[in-house]
Amino acid sequence: MSPHEVHQGEHDATNAYQSLSETTEHDDPRWAFGTGFEDVEAEISAPVPEGTDPADLAAYCQMLGDDALIYSQRLSEWVANAPELEEEVALANTALDLLGQARVLLSRAGHVEGRGRGEDAFAYLRDQAGFRNIALAEQSDDLDFARCIARLLIFSTWRLALLHRLLGSADPVIAAVAGKGVKELTYHRDYAARWALRLGDGTEESHRRMQAGLEWAWPYVEELFRTSDEERRLVEAGVAVDPAGTREEFDAVLAQVLEQATLARPEVAPVGTIGGRSGRQGIHTERLGHVLAEMQSVAREHPGATW
Amino acid sequence: MVTGSELRVDLGARDVVARVVDPEMPMLTLDDLGVIRSVEDHDGSVVVTITPTYSGCPAIEVMRDDIRIALGEAGYRTVEVRTVFSPAWSTDWISEAGRRKLAEAGIAPPGKAPARAAGPIPLTLSAPSSQVRCPRCGAPATEEFSRFGPTACTALRRCPSCQEPFEHMKEI
Numbered sequence: 001m002s003p004h005e006v007h008q009g010e011h012d013a014t015n016a017y018q019s020l021s022e023t024t025e026h027d028d029p030r031w032a033f034g035t036g037f038e039d040v041e042a043e044i045s046a047p048v049p050e051g052t053d054p055a056d057l058a059a060y061c062q063m064l065g066d067d068a069l070i071y072s073q074r075l076s077e078w079v080a081n082a083p084e085l086e087e088e089v090a091l092a093n094t095a096l097d098l099l100g101q102a103r104v105l106l107s108r109a110g111h112v113e114g115r116g117r118g119e120d121a122f123a124y125l126r127d128q129a130g131f132r133n134i135a136l137a138e139q140s141d142d143l144d145f146a147r148c149i150a151r152l153l154i155f156s157t158w159r160l161a162l163l164h165r166l167l168g169s170a171d172p173v174i175a176a177v178a179g180k181g182v183k184e185l186t187y188h189r190d191y192a193a194r195w196a197l198r199l200g201d202g203t204e205e206s207h208r209r210m211q212a213g214l215e216w217a218w219p220y221v222e223e224l225f226r227t228s229d230e231e232r233r234l235v236e237a238g239v240a241v242d243p244a245g246t247r248e249e250f251d252a253v254l255a256q257v258l259e260q261a262t263l264a265r266p267e268v269a270p271v272g273t274i275g276g277r278s279g280r281q282g283i284h285t286e287r288l289g290h291v292l293a294e295m296q297s298v299a300r301e302h303p304g305a306t307w
Numbered sequence: 308m309v310t311g312s313e314l315r316v317d318l319g320a321r322d323v324v325a326r327v328v329d330p331e332m333p334m335l336t337l338d339d340l341g342v343i344r345s346v347e348d349h350d351g352s353v354v355v356t357i358t359p360t361y362s363g364c365p366a367i368e369v370m371r372d373d374i375r376i377a378l379g380e381a382g383y384r385t386v387e388v389r390t391v392f393s394p395a396w397s398t399d400w401i402s403e404a405g406r407r408k409l410a411e412a413g414i415a416p417p418g419k420a421p422a423r424a425a426g427p428i429p430l431t432l433s434a435p436s437s438q439v440r441c442p443r444c445g446a447p448a449t450e451e452f453s454r455f456g457p458t459a460c461t462a463l464r465r466c467p468s469c470q471e472p473f474e475h476m477k478e479i
Contacts, residue, residue, distance in 0.1 A: 086453035086463065089455050093459055175393060187479075190431045190454070191455070
């Protein structure tokens with residue numbers, strides 16, 4: 001880590017464009033796609049907790065990070081497409097919170113892995129099979145607002161339950177992400193629940209569409225509670241929580257919302273696995289390819305670009 | 308380029324950092340906002356530790372640059388700005404002066420952050436509290452019309468008395 005030399009008199013504080021385009025690090029031009037978080041995040045470089053396999057920890061950080069990154073990308077599709085400006089701002093804010101969580105987790109994965117990969121390498125340079133997110137995150141809601149709300153309700157209820165249990169993780173980075181994430185996800189879940197209530201207990205048409213949104217998202221719910229081998233080993237080490245243990249809380253919250261919203265819990269079959277493998281093992285639906293094509297194209301077309 | 312003989316250190320490094328303003332809410336200093344964790348001055352070589360308000364807060368990079376610039380202008384030659392996430396920032400850390408400045412700028416300051424009880428975090432389905440005072444006319448009850456505002460940390464409200472919309476810094 002090199003401290004940054006400060007050059008006096010080169011900065012014009014009144015020039016907003018200069019402020020935007022220049023940092024004080026003239027020898028270190030800005031990488032166009034990220035910020036090189038690892039240099040400045042004090043917690044990222046904490047030692048791997050005792051009794052923890054670094055490969056497992058790196059994989060787990062990718063699971064939690066990829067869920068947030070890929071879902072954040074899907075949520076961002078609502079920018080300039082939401083029914084009202086307020087909802088657009090809400091969904092963009094939610095996406096931004098998740099992106100922030102993802103960046104820290106992927107930086108941690110890179111540090112623990114020790115092969116010199118930073119957050120950008122994880123986001124922009126991995127292929128489909130390298131991503132470990134759950135399938136719910138990568139689906140396209142086809143800009144149907146009821147689907148958007150159904151997925152946000154499911155995702156935020158589950159992730160809040162996970163992060164709440166991760167506050168005591170033996171890994172200081174995961175615990176720190178949980179500390180901020182719990183506050184953020186509480187807002188995300190309340191937002192989604194209120195919209196589910198408004199649409200479900202609204203007009204006949206809004207009720208029909210909200211129910212249809214739930215039916216669309218429900219096949220991907222089962223995967224949220226499936227425990228991977230890495231998670232099982234990390235639970236032993238006090239680093240991870242078993243996602244299966246969040247099912248009861250998830251069901252209780254969903255039951256509370258659905259009842260008040262006069263919606264029915266869907267009775268649809270979950271999507272299957274391939275020989276027991278799914279998102280956590282890098283097996284994805286073709287929808288992830290669409291997300292990556294959009295998210296990675298510029299970074300791949302201009303490798304190492306700076307400005 | 309600053310050389311050793313030109314070094315000019317009048318203000319303490321902590322004071323310099325404390326006066327840097329928040330890029331999104333420039334009525335607040337970083338000290339008002341409560342994001343400065345520590346400022347260590349080792350013979351003119353300064354290590355500043357700050358904490359972001361929200362995980363994805365885009366202002367943090369601008370804060371980092373502004374701190375480096377302010378310390379550079381105050382004569383500090385080497386500056387390192389680090390970020391820590393834990394313990395997570397809370398609006399309870401905004402100073403009394405900061406709350407006053409927010410209200411004067413038309414932004415309703417946050418109330419007390421919700422206490423974290425044991426057990427699962429309860430879902431809030433009821434309408435948001437009306438107990439936020441209008442920063443313009445002082446009416447005691449106002450209504451929230453969007454939980455998410457123009458920055459990550461504010462919600463949008465309107466006042467039924469003076470009819471004006473305003474931002475409210477939401478409690479976290």
